Amino acid sequence: MLEVVGAAPGSHANQDYHEVWLKSEERTKVIEELNHMEQTLSTGNNNTDASDEKEAHSEFATSISYQCYLVTVRLFQQYWRTPSYLYSKFFLTIYSELFIGFTFFKADHSLQGLQNQMLSVFMFTVLFNPVLQQYLPTYTRQRDLYEARERPSRTFSWKAFIISQIIVEVPWNILAGTVAYFIYYYPVAFYRNAPTSQQLHERGALFWLFATAFYTYIGSFALMVAAPFEVAGNGGNLASLFFTMALSFCGTMVTPELMPRFWIFMYRVSPLTYFIDGALSTAVANTYVKCSPYEYVKMIPPVGKTCQEYLGTYLTNAGTGYLLDPNATDTCSLCTVSDTNTFLSSVSSHYSKRWRNWGIFICYIAINYIFAVFLYWLCRVPKKSRMAK
Template identity: 60%
Template structure:
């Protein structure tokens, strides 16, 4: 456009001027400006006009000779893959150029996970320390609600723009729109999840529970995978809740309800063995069951319990026996526990657990299920994605009438 006007008598466009405003000034459409010549006549005399007329004449003569069967009569001018690629690229650019949403998510994660991490700073392997580590995993998930609430207005504004502009003009398909929304959220949530993992994992010091270097690397990597998956899950759940809703508030209420149900029955506040029979199914369907079970078992399994002084049970052994002999049968039957001084004969100090695996068993967690739990948690993410697409189609996409 700039080249066209400049070669047809307009003054040169300055580099620091908006080209659209410059063009309006040249043609006399801007307030206080006037055109130096009649640009309608300039266009009619230009070679661009002649080329356009020649193209139209060719189309009028040649296209009618071709059979209609030779034309691809699709709903859109480009393929779905082409639409998806460019809509996704545009959305990545939009997030990068207006990063307020990303900054707010990063700041929320940074401060909340640092607060949680240092609240349980260097939790030890006493019975209370293990409880604290379990509670820290439980608290890690509380960022779910504010993270969802941050995303909903962003999605609603993009959807309203699409449904008012791109959909009526057939610019691109609703499939490209919803898939691009899902795709762009995943890498950003993965990045934010890595930030959350760093601010949480090291202050709580899960790495101190590993006995060997290979365990340390595996545990750290798997907990990182769980943390990043949790943020991806949060984004997919937000999209699931808002896909069929008109306003962000309704979607927020649905997400809050689902989160409270998942958190209440994940096995931390009430173990599954103590739940009423009817409600045990909630423990099995809650996605947070598998997240908390996986992170907790990965973080503390296969280590020795070191009871604090106040956690030892004290008693006097039978006459003629030391503490180790007196408690040997009980420890063998229970499979856990240890005596602080097995040779003592006056006062015995007994710790009810000798291994973190015994603690995990009490809360219905198992280290051998860690990768299974991660796989199940990924299945929830996949379900959210497919359900989001289906609900958007069901509630928001105009349906064609039969025969049309």
């Protein structure tokens, strides 16, 4: 612009832009609008309809819905034009899930393989804290900008601000969860656990729903803990505490039967209880177990009896387990688990509750967003004095 008007060093203007402006059509329209405003605003406009009158006395120039639309579009553009936050989120997701997926690459159906598959689901949740910590400074900068500039000038409402934060984060979290699903679910080879093609498709889709819901849950929890605090680190510390407690009492490290009765309520209220239960049962249930050679329990049957004759009653009563060679007479090799459902029952996970667990986990996401809006209103929105008229 400076070069065009001749103000930059070494540049020359080819015309007098002041004269161009004075003779322009735009200036004529500006003068006409100013004259119109001078006549109508000073004397009052008696033809103002009800909608104009309502708008003139409202706090903001547009409705909340239109404010949400504009602020959401602006925030999408901000993420796209300054993608450092998105780059770090997807780099962390890809690197971590590839590491977890190939650490447990093609876990088999042995007892140790089942333990590895359960541990991989457990490790899937460990990304909660680093992904959450990435969002906190991004949100804090946006909030500080809003509270210093847009709120004092009545540009848009705090409701539009907080709702746009929710709307913009959800698609990116779903995309991150989708990426995590593909680079984690297939390397671990959960798809091999489905006994039929119908279950293969259903379980794959449901695990994708769990993966995307988990990343959305991280975003909702991050917004909830960041909403009331001035410093992002305070929200991060609170989130770390809650996550540690939820993970400790989710039933993976200690089953509900072994928990002290006082702490059993934590098992029931922990969102990770329902996530791990649903994701693990979806990935592992309804398939066989084949013990590795070192996992068989060895025992010698009585003289003249086969292993089936010696242990057949036990296997019938136990309802699980199998013999490597039922007709052996020298040494019996017993695998104590014959199907994955028995293994899942030992860790309080049930395939029949998979959709229920997903629904409950979605409710936790909704609760987080509700609390985020409430806490922001409670702690950050200036309240009108009751004595004000």
